[in-house]
Amino acid sequence: MHSKPATSVVVPAVSVADGVFAPGHLGGLTACLPFELVDAVLAETGTVQRRLRALPSRVGVYFLLALGLFPHLGYAKVWSKLVAGLAGERAPTPSEKALRDLRRRLGPAPMRALFEVVAGPLAQPRTPGTRYGRWRTVAFDGCSSFKVPDVERNRGWLGRPRLRLGWGGYPTLRLMTLIETGSRGLLGAAFGPKTRGESHYARQLLCRLRPDMLALADRGFDDGRLLTEIAETGAQFLVRLTSSRRLAAVDRLPDGSYLTRIRTLTVRVIEADVRATCADGTTLREGYRLVTTLLNHDLDPAAALVELYRERWEIETAYYSLRHTLLQGRVLRSGDPHGIEQEMWALLTLYQVLRTVMVDAVESVPGTDPDRASFTIALEAARDQVVGAREVLDNDDGLVGGIGRALLAHLLPERRPRISSRKAKVPLSRYARTQDGRPLASTDINSVTITVHAVRPLTPAFVSRRHPHPRPPQPVVLRPPSYIERAIAFLRRHPGRPWSAKDLALALAVENVDSFRVVVARWAREGLIRRTHTGEYVLLDDAAYAPSETPAPPVVDPKLSRIEATWVVLRSQPGYAWRPDEIAPALGITNIASFRVQMAYWARQGRITRSSRGRYTLQPPLKAPSITTPFERQTTNEPLTSTDTA
Template sequence: MARTKSCLSANFRESDFLTLASLLGVVSFDALTNALQKCGLATKRYRKLPLELMAYYVICLSLYSSVSLQEVLRCLLEGMQWLKLKLPCGAIEGRGGISRARKRLGSKLMEVLFQDVCRPLASPESRFAFYKKWRLMAIDGTTFALPDEKANSDYFGLPPCSRGTTAFPQLRLTVMIEVGTYAITAATHGPFREGENTQAKRLIPHLDSSMLLIADRGFGCYPFFAEAMTSEAALLFRIRNNMKFECEKMLSDGSFLSTFYSGLEHRKKINGSQVRVIEYTLKGAKEKYRLITNILVPEEAPAIELAQLYHERWEIEIGYDELKNHLKLPGTNLRSKTPELVIQELYGFFLAHYTVRTLMYKAVLKKHIDPDSLSFIGTVRILRRKITSARFPPQ
């Protein structure tokens, strides 16, 4: 049965416009202008729906995921008029006009805008986002269901199933988040058949020596670990229990030094990477955890502290929940019907999520409270009804 998107009220409240202004204020108009220039899309003449407007529109699609395309555009246009912005914009278009404008925008601009805007948020004073000298980062993958269109199925593929075929094509996504603030700072995507480790290698350039990357055992393989070491970041990966690591030197904190080899090179003992292995079990549980790290000196990071730190990796699941069940309605697909617009919409979700998380981080700094005490969906609801002052980027 076809679903009908809900409409917004015909009479907007002032707080609706001010909320919109605050949410989009994180993505500055200067950043958008720079992204347009990088992509060779700098505006030479303004259409009814200029590219600047459409970039903000794509972000708004995720903020109002239960509202029809035309209603989201009406909200944006009337908000701009109420705020007396100078960005040229015309009348509300139908679905066809909106689709053509989104195709002109493309996906590359949204990707560049995401890369320019979405950086780690926490300052060194925000100790909840750091372990000693390292900024805590986590990496993991997930999937997004897409509309059942032939173009999406051909490009992204369908997940396998035991009988028949699956209902919807799926996109595979791997992201890196800042653990303390839940901000998504790097992301990559591809067809469903593409593995998380393959995608994760594309995120390695976003690491540096100031970071400590935490990853689950799905990433605990030699090729990815060895390549991640070239970034000079500290690494803390869980590994499978059937992987063999010989104890070369026992350390004072109960961990031991070993060498991580790739495949057949383990027999020849060549081209390995020295690691520190930490093994432990949780109280009352039988499952054994095994971690490896390239922090080889126990005094820099004791084994018990790294064991406690590893479980911070699950914070990334909260970020995925916010994307898939709060910004996007639970159980629904992305809206776009072609691969180019799917990718465009995906980066719109990233920018919207980063916007909300930025505002939450500022609230944490102002009120001196634990960031875990704030609710993501609660923050969105508060912004929609109680904001009393704001600035919108196009000045």
């Protein structure tokens, strides 16, 4: 007797929008982009439909986002994914031309407005790995590997890429983003032709910075004007400097870093070596020169900031998820600039929504780092929910949902420190890669040693007077004086004599004379030296004053601070205007260039008076008898007033 196998029919019950709006969904991601939000964006951008169509504008928005979920499929196949789970619904079956017309009818404005709504920080203040002290760490960087179809309209907008061995096959798009390093969520984005530099697009994102943020960036953002604009937003920054920039030190700090000025901005420079020992015995070393607006070395030690700088690489991981995991390295679909703009905003919106779901999932388990959430698992779970039309309106799991359950069930292990050589994986790369000594395969790192450098101090005056007995938290390695310090010392030995850049280069044993001419001209523009005639330079005001006119400065007590010691020298000759190089010997200062910058800063603060170019006296309101230093108070037993305390 044969028994009939038992069978059952499972019909999943789904909740979607009614009628022609039913295909407009993204599965579990719809909770982050609800129908009301999409309708409000369409109404705000003026693209709301005037009559009910078979393909409404709201459905078109979700269709554009679904194109990013399935970049390997055509329009018809992506539409079939949206309607596959609509059991019992009579969904339309549009042609590919109708779907293209739907894209043209929407335009790029709704997708850009939708991204502006969802973009922003995702992590909570207590989420691990997202903050440094009280600062939320963010990062700037650009990506130039987004390829577009090679058609005439795209070439007219983006140009044709020039590679090392010839012309490239596809025009490329430059994308600039500002991300939150801990969650890798997007705070803002800008894109366009590569003919405009990264600084141009970064300025469009400065409005996204907030006073509680610390911006990280690489050497491509070593622009004095851009750094000043970042500081004007109220945010802090930690940026790597190029090897060609040389800055005169204003004050030395006990941890080996020093204060200087970039334009009108006081910054702190950290020079350090990072030495990594790998598991296979390989030892790697690389030098870093960082500039930051975090000036307090007690609260922010130099070694801690050097270690923090590696968080900048989180933006590279975000670009990998966006370019390779989500887009699968494919060329964009659109054949005109408006279509590319629409597609890019949709892709960025989809990426941000996926990151939002990932951060919400890991924050449901306190103490879980967002790095442990897999972007690939979140993407595959979102695709499955779109096909099944699940959790569009009925999500019983609250904030987590099906995508969150999949993420928490397959959390990645704790990130291990590792390193590998950077390789170009395209046959005709625009970069000439050379072997950098790193292992070819990913190798674990056993230990990392950070050694902070300092300029070689010629006298004890280089030590900060605010900390007479510093105790450095890490070893300090001294380096020889820079070119500017050597040049100023040489010019001081020949006062009043003009020197050409070529003669200076020969005297300082500089090999590349042409590049040294450019550097000397920059020193003159920055006010470190003076240009007398075409190609001739002297120290500031060396030709205007003879050495015999300089009075002898008084003996200054070494316990006084630098500003107090300067006051003592200035009040010793009330009718004389002092130059910084005349005051420096009394204070034991050999770096005249940095002291000249410091006195100019005091003059801008109103603590001393600038009588003429490069010459200073006391402030007129502060009469000479009323200026009393703390050292003189001890000898005269004068009481300490509230004004003195301030």
